[in-house]
Amino acid sequence: MCSLTHGCVMPADPTIPLLDVSDLCVSFPAGGRMVPIVEHVSFTLPEAGILGLVGESGSGxxxxxxxxxxxxxxxxxxVSGSVRFRGRELVGLPPRQIRRLRGRDIAMIFQDPMTAFTPVYTIGWQIDEQIRAHERISRTQARARTVRILGEMGVPDPERMARRYPHQLSGGLRQRAMIAMALSCNPTLLIADEPTTALDVTVQAQILDLIRSLRGTYGSSVLLITHDMGVVAQTCDSTLVLYSGRVAETGPSDRVFSHPGHPYTAALLDSIPPLYGPRPDRLPAIAGAPPVPMARPPGCAFGPRCAHVHAACTTTPPALLPLGPDHEAACVLPAEGTPLPPRTAADWPIDTIGDACP
Amino acid sequence: MTALLHRAGQTLLVLFGVSVLVFGVFFATPGADPTARIAGRNASPQIMEKVRHEYGFDRPLPVQYVIMMKKLFITRDLASYANRGERVVPEIMQAAPVTACLVCGAAFIWVTMSIAMGTVAAAMKDTWVDRGLMMLGLVGISIPVFWLGEVANLVTQNRYHDTWLFSWVPGLGYVPFSQSPLGWFRALVIPWTVLAVMFIGIYSRVLRTDLVTLAGEDFIRTAHAKGLSPIRVLLWHGLRTSMVTFVSLFGMDFAQLVGGGALLTEVVFGLPGVGRLTYRALTTLDLPVIMATVMYSAVFVVLANAAVDVIYVFLDPRVRDAS
Structure with missing residues (x-):
């Protein structure tokens, strides 16, 4: 709706994916040279899709x-490579133009809802501000919409809550308010950066339910960033595993969870505690730490921590190889004829964590 | 409302503590006879006897304290013997508006200038504009106020007084606002500027640092992600939030200046304010005047602090809930 009236974004075209990232590289200057943080990351996100971007802290x-x-x-x-939003290139777009997309077509929610609101203004004021930054409507109209969206996000007594300051709300309510603010201009893409990390488990489940419901009610696509495989299992259609700034594995969530092609993905899945059966004495953990961006090894970045490491892994970073429909992994094992074994349904956390939460 | 009453009660308590402390320092220090100090040098035995009786120095300390406070605040007849019986309190009441005018004008200049400089520097971080402004600020901090005042006097009163540029500058001294608003402004505009220079330096640097630190905060990132313009993010989210620190700093400096901290500026420009009164009393060792000005400045510091707390409540909703 917004996009048509403002005439700067093409109307939805089913043949063009909503978001098409290809060969995205980001390097930061440090110590006199450029240190790559994100290398050759590519993925697409269809309309009304939910993609999980998984990785440890520092993975980019x-x-x-x-x-x-x-x-x-x-x-x-x-920043090099290409980010196409509805076919429109965003890398290198002038700041003024990308600013008009931000908050209106692409919105973002952040990890810690406590620090993500400006402490000196009310929640309602801050949501009104976003609406009025993108649309010419009056204060009262903006406030009416703010109250409506807060209510839709499950905030009780939204009219009163809108007059409250961020510190007066609980973490869960603040995150709901944050999502309400992100959705206030009806964006087509919502980027959620660890939206549940700072919340306790029951609230986490509620917020994830809310995010999942957005595509039905608002038709929004979601790029969900998390370090929690359980969250991905509950929420995402497809999964992208990042390791040390590179794509380790990507594919439909059920494929990635049942047939992990990369030892790193498999190790991440192993470190989710099982919900049924005997409780392990110790959860399996991945030994070692990811390489620092300044000193990534010449071969596979996961090599030093990998149980299957051998000579072929240490020379060049392995390329992404197809494993199935839309499923790719950056590992030499499948090509060598020794793919990782598929995981059994009992190991598989999809739809089990969600049910376990009241 | 109860919070305000609570705060007022606290203020009174602090004032009481301060008065006891000041009294103690002046009159209850062992090894010195306060009678001789009040009566001044070479006082005759009759005067000594009169002073001793008047101030109750032959009676216990609490009684002395009550008499002193009564003389300061109720009967207001504390008199200076060094200065032939001049009453101290009316003198201070006469000097106070001068100091207040000086400090308020300077505060207006330094607040507007430092907000402008600090915000521009933060917006243009790491450019030559930023470096130039901050260098200027550092120069302002480094210049002693009495030196700057003397140089200003030398230029405007002396060497270049007859040029078109400075012929409007009146002679040293003060013109009451009620007598001539324009004269008042002319007499004060140079002292205002001179007094403000150092504070512009400090405040613009503090504000810039604060704004640059805030730029890394999550809520600033959120504001950018909302699609707001960089200027709106800087002013409405950054500057508004850093006003909380700014005001607390301002309260302290403003209070100490009103309480006599502008002494050097007042002396250099011949302004008959509280600072100059203190200065004169110090040179003649006029104990009642010193005592009264110290008490007066303590009262102002405490009152200004209470005022800042009230402003705080309006600026920061978190404080509102905590109190």
Missing amino acids: KSVTAMAIMGLIDTPGVR
Whole structure:
């Protein structure tokens, strides 16, 4: 609706994916040279799809999101590759034009709802501000919409809540308000950067339910960034696993969870506690730590921590190889004829975590 | 409302503590006879006896304290013996408006200038504009106020007074606002500027640092992600939030200036304010005047602090709930 009236974004075309990221590289200057943080990341997100971007801290998830939003303003940063939103190139777009997309067509919600609101204004004021930044409507109209959206996001007594300051709301309510603000201009793409990390488990489940319902009620696509495989299992159609700034594996969630093609994905899945059966003494953890961006190994970045590492892994970074429909992994094992074994349904957390939460 | 009453009660308590402390320092220090100090040098035995009786120095300390406070605040007949019986309190009441005019004008200049400089520097971080403004700020901090005042006097009163540029500058001294608003402004505009220079330096640097730190905060990132213009993010989200720090800093400086901290500026420009009164009393060792001005400045610091707390409540909703 917004996009048509403003005439700067093409109407939806079913042949063009909503978001098409290809070969995205981001490097930051450090110690006199450029350090690559995100390398050759490509993925597509269809209309009304939910894509999970998974990785440890420092794997480049948030930097990827910030690059899509054009929010990286570190002096000297280099962003290359292409980010196409409805066919329109965002990399290199003038700040004024990308600003008009931000908040209206692409909205973002952040990890810590406590610090993500400006502490000196009411929640309602801040949501009104976003609406009025993109649309010419009166204060009262903006407030009416704010109250309506807050209500739709499950905020009780939205009229009163809109007059409250961020510190007066609980974490869950603040995150709902954050999502309400992100949705206030009816964006087609919502980027959620670890939206549930700072919340306790029951609230987490509620917020994930809310995010999942958005595509039905608002038709929004969601790019969900998380380090939690359980969250991906509950929420996402497709999964992209990032390791050390590169794509380790990508594919439809059920395929990735049942037939992980990359040892890193398999290790992440192993480290989810089982819901049924005997409780393990110790959860399996991945030994070691990811390489620092300054000193990534020449071969596979996961090599030093991988149980299957051998000579072929240490020379060049392995290319993404197809494993099935839309399913790819950056590992040499399938090509060598020794793919990882598929996981059994008992290991498989899809739809089990969601049911376990009241 | 109860919070305000609570705050007022606290203020009174602090004032009481301050008065006891000041009294103690002046009159209850062992090894010195306060009678001789009040009566001044070479006082005759009759005067000594009169002073001793008047101030109750032959009676216990609490009684002395009550007499002193009564003389300061109720009967207001505390008199200076060094200055032939001049009453101290009316003198301070006469000097206070001068100081208040000086400090308020300077505060207006330094607040507007430092907000402008600090915001521009933060917006143009790491450019030559930023470096130039911050260098200017550092120069302002480094210049002693009495030196700057003397140079200003030398230029405007002396060397270039007859040029078109400075012929409007009146001679040193003060013109009451009620007598001539224009004369008042002319007499004060140079002292205002001189007094404000150092504070412009400090405040613009503090504000710039604050704004640059805030730029890394999550809520600033959110504001950018909302699609707001960089200027709106800087002013409505950054500057508005850093006003909380700014006001607390301002309260302290403003209070100490009103309480006599503008002494050097007043002396250099011949303004008959509280600072100059203190200065004169110090040179003649006029104990009642010193005592009264110290008490007066303490009262102002405490009152200004209470005022800042009230402003705080309006600026920061988190404080509103905590109190």
